[in-house]
Amino acid sequence: MEIKSMSFKANAAGSLANVVLQGTLKNTKGKFVTKRAEAIKDLDDFEATRDAAAAIRNKVIDNLDLWLERFEQKALDTGATVLWARDGAEVCRLVTEIAKKHGVKKVTKSKSMLSEEAGLNQALEAAGIQPVETDLGEYILQINDNEPPSHIIAPVVHKGLDEVADLFHKVHGTPRKTDIPALTREAREVLRSHFLSAEMGLSGGNFLVAETGSVALVTNEGNGRMVTTLPKVHVVITGIEKVIPPLEDLSTLMRLLPRSATGQSISNYFSILTGVKKPEEHDGPEHLYFVLVDSGRADVVGSDFHAMLRCIRCGACMNHCPVYQTIGGHAYGWVYPGPMGSVLTPLYAGIENAIDLPHAATLCNQCGVVCPVKIPLPDLLRKLREKQTERGLRPLTERIGLRLWAWVAQRPTLYALAASFGARYLKWLAAGSDRIRVLPTAPEWTLGRDFPAPQGKTFRELYAARRKTASRA
Amino acid sequence: MARVRVGLFVTCLVDLMRPRIGFASLKLLETAGCEVIVPETQTCCGQPAWNSGDAPGAVALAKKAIAEFEGFEYVVVPSGSCGDHIRTEYPNLLAAESEWRDRATALASHTYELTDFLVNVLKVDSVPGDYAGSITYHDSCTGLRSMGIKEQPRALLAKVKGVQLKEMNGCEECCGFGGTFSVKFGEVSAAIAERKCDNVLASGAKAVVGGDLGCLLSIEGKLRRMGNETTQVLHVAEVLAGRV
Numbered sequence: 001m002e003i004k005s006m007s008f009k010a011n012a013a014g015s016l017a018n019v020v021l022q023g024t025l026k027n028t029k030g031k032f033v034t035k036r037a038e039a040i041k042d043l044d045d046f047e048a049t050r051d052a053a054a055a056i057r058n059k060v061i062d063n064l065d066l067w068l069e070r071f072e073q074k075a076l077d078t079g080a081t082v083l084w085a086r087d088g089a090e091v092c093r094l095v096t097e098i099a100k101k102h103g104v105k106k107v108t109k110s111k112s113m114l115s116e117e118a119g120l121n122q123a124l125e126a127a128g129i130q131p132v133e134t135d136l137g138e139y140i141l142q143i144n145d146n147e148p149p150s151h152i153i154a155p156v157v158h159k160g161l162d163e164v165a166d167l168f169h170k171v172h173g174t175p176r177k178t179d180i181p182a183l184t185r186e187a188r189e190v191l192r193s194h195f196l197s198a199e200m201g202l203s204g205g206n207f208l209v210a211e212t213g214s215v216a217l218v219t220n221e222g223n224g225r226m227v228t229t230l231p232k233v234h235v236v237i238t239g240i241e242k243v244i245p246p247l248e249d250l251s252t253l254m255r256l257l258p259r260s261a262t263g264q265s266i267s268n269y270f271s272i273l274t275g276v277k278k279p280e281e282h283d284g285p286e287h288l289y290f291v292l293v294d295s296g297r298a299d300v301v302g303s304d305f306h307a308m309l310r311c312i313r314c315g316a317c318m319n320h321c322p323v324y325q326t327i328g329g330h331a332y333g334w335v336y337p338g339p340m341g342s343v344l345t346p347l348y349a350g351i352e353n354a355i356d357l358p359h360a361a362t363l364c365n366q367c368g369v370v371c372p373v374k375i376p377l378p379d380l381l382r383k384l385r386e387k388q389t390e391r392g393l394r395p396l397t398e399r400i401g402l403r404l405w406a407w408v409a410q411r412p413t414l415y416a417l418a419a420s421f422g423a424r425y426l427k428w429l430a431a432g433s434d435r436i437r438v439l440p441t442a443p444e445w446t447l448g449r450d451f452p453a454p455q456g457k458t459f460r461e462l463y464a465a466r467r468k469t470a471s472r473a
Numbered sequence: 474m475a476r477v478r479v480g481l482f483v484t485c486l487v488d489l490m491r492p493r494i495g496f497a498s499l500k501l502l503e504t505a506g507c508e509v510i511v512p513e514t515q516t517c518c519g520q521p522a523w524n525s526g527d528a529p530g531a532v533a534l535a536k537k538a539i540a541e542f543e544g545f546e547y548v549v550v551p552s553g554s555c556g557d558h559i560r561t562e563y564p565n566l567l568a569a570e571s572e573w574r575d576r577a578t579a580l581a582s583h584t585y586e587l588t589d590f591l592v593n594v595l596k597v598d599s600v601p602g603d604y605a606g607s608i609t610y611h612d613s614c615t616g617l618r619s620m621g622i623k624e625q626p627r628a629l630l631a632k633v634k635g636v637q638l639k640e641m642n643g644c645e646e647c648c649g650f651g652g653t654f655s656v657k658f659g660e661v662s663a664a665i666a667e668r669k670c671d672n673v674l675a676s677g678a679k680a681v682v683g684g685d686l687g688c689l690l691s692i693e694g695k696l697r698r699m700g701n702e703t704t705q706v707l708h709v710a711e712v713l714a715g716r717v
């Protein structure tokens with residue numbers, strides 16, 4: 001997918017001005033946050049479960065090569081084929097090759113963020129293969145000219161009902177309707193023929209189970225079942241970090257994933273798919289392929305950002321992020337939005353291609369406290385800021401300003417002088433009132449709010465004066 | 474009993490913008506029987522450098538603050554975020570230099586946020602404040618989530634006779650300040666502040682009170698820009714200390 005993270009600021013301004021988006025953001029925030037808070041109450045020991053989940057993920061990512069080999073061996077034993085993709089381009093090449101090999105004209109897809117990363121739909125189309133998104137949200141985006149998702153769990157969370165009604169009316173040529181069940185029924189009817197005619201199904205994978213060579217899928221619409229069982233070929237595309245050791249670990253992770261993601265104690269559908277169809281079985285694919293994708297993940301192993309590989313893509317961090325809640329997902333400019341996206345985008349798409357993202361956070365740590373696998377997101381964002389500075393990627397004025405400030409702050413006399421000058425300057429700007437309307441030294445602050453006036457003298461000046469009087473008395 | 478010797482860390486924002494918060498803190502600690510000193514040479518804890526990716530600057534300022542404050546029995550900070558920077562981040566950012574790391578850890582172990590110190594160390598049973606009216610409390614992010622500051626300010630405010638606490642919706646939600654975030658992404662920051670201010674106003678309280686000046690500047694600035702002229706914006710120390 002094309003990266004638009006460098007225009008974060010302009011994107012964000014657009015989001016703030018988008019009335020429909022602002023409305024949908026208000027609704028969804030309440031929905032996700034409140035539902036999660038309710039759902040975690042029925043876990044006896046939520047914190048201990050988070051610790052256990054983090055430990056499971058650590059166990060894998062600390063020895064990723066080993067677990068991948070185990071998974072590969074088991075998957076091969078079940079009759080699957082395991083392929084490795086270094087990057088998005090390789091994903092596109094491999095999937096197109098598989099499709100061609102099996103004479104595939106149409107591919108039904110259930111949600112896969114990696115296919116977004118790789119821009120797979122465009123590649124398939126270019127090769128004359130028709131991809132059909134079957135997750136309702138993804139389907140809406142696809143028929144809207146391949147619009148990118150704005151959330152990893154709820155891809156159309158940014159859209160209002162009216163927009164969807166217009167879109168269906170236009171694309172399906174049916175009478176316009178705003179009844180949600182009716183709209184859903186309409187999409188279903190369209191998708192049904194695709195489910196039946198597609199020769200290949202493509203899915204992501206929430207977890208890869210090393211013990212059994214299976215893929216675990218968490219969905220709410222049942223489309224995942226159709227995609228993975230009806231066509232004769234099933235292709236699973238996931239990142240190499242998605243492995244978990246034994247099947248049993250799924251129970252721990254599944255206690256957290258739906259609760260953190262949508263506030264459900266369990267998703268509507270949960271499938272564990274193992275191997276190709278056996279002679280005595282009635283359904284399932286004849287050919288099963290795993291495309292395991294690196295795309296920057298291997299470089300993160302053992303780095304300062306290692307903990308990020310624990311991520312189970314629940315979306316809780318963005319749902320709870322004050323910045324995401326304010327601007328939505330598109331502003332972040334790539335596949336992954338919110339705090340996890342602000343870490344992943346620089347790591348996977350290049351630190352120099354997402355200069356603003358690590359700074360686009362208040363470091364309030366709301367994400368860190370809700371993350372089911374305890375990823376210290378604010379620490380990782382700060383670390384990325386440090387890397388940017390080390391590599392000289394920040395604007396020169398900012399770097400000089402910071403260095404100068406830190407230099408002065410190490411020299412108390414100079415600092416005292418600068419502070420008392422600053423206090424007087426700000427007081428002067430307030431021109432006798434209690435506020436500054438335009439702050440020339442930090443104009444961003446006063447774009448949307450005033451800057452309160454200072455008292456006018458610094459604490460240290462007043463304190464010194466007071467001590468002098470006290471010692472004289 | 475010998476008086477407790479406290480080093481008061483006056484944050485750079487308090488120094489520049491609201492000295493009265495520093496004096497209110499001083500008064501609270503002195504009233505509670507402490508001997509309080511603000512080292513003349515202290516400047517800033519270095520958090521802005523650390524959060525902006527300037528590790529060398531942050532390390533230098535951390536060492537400076539450690540040297541200035543390690544001699545005190547306790548270090549008290551009228552800010553959850555600066556307090557946490559000293560308590561949690563100093564040992565982290567000095568992890569590579571064992572001598573400094575140990576000194577940082579030692580300092581961290583006796584550094585407290587102001588209300589936490591008053592409640593959990595000094596166990597004060599009265600405060601000099603005489604504020605009369607309803608207030609709503611904004612829980613600043615770092616104080617709340619990293620230092621566990623939640624009940625302490627409320628317990629102290631309950632000791633001010635005229636104060637009536639009216640909790641707002643989303644009192645634990647971020648106000649949008651975020652340090653340099655507020656000057657890098659001003660519009661987003663102000664939009665987040667607006668939600669906070671809506672909640673403040675909906676509470677109907679006469680004043681919004683908090684423990685971190687950064688947040689308070691953001692909230693006050695937004696309230697005024699929204700046309701609200703009446704809601705007071707106060708640091709918890711000001712309410713607790715009364716006139717200084």
Ligand code: SF4
Pocket residue numbers: 260310311312313314315316317318340367370371372373374375
């Ligand atoms: S970083 Fe944590 S909270 Fe965010 S999506 Fe990943 S697992 Fe969920």
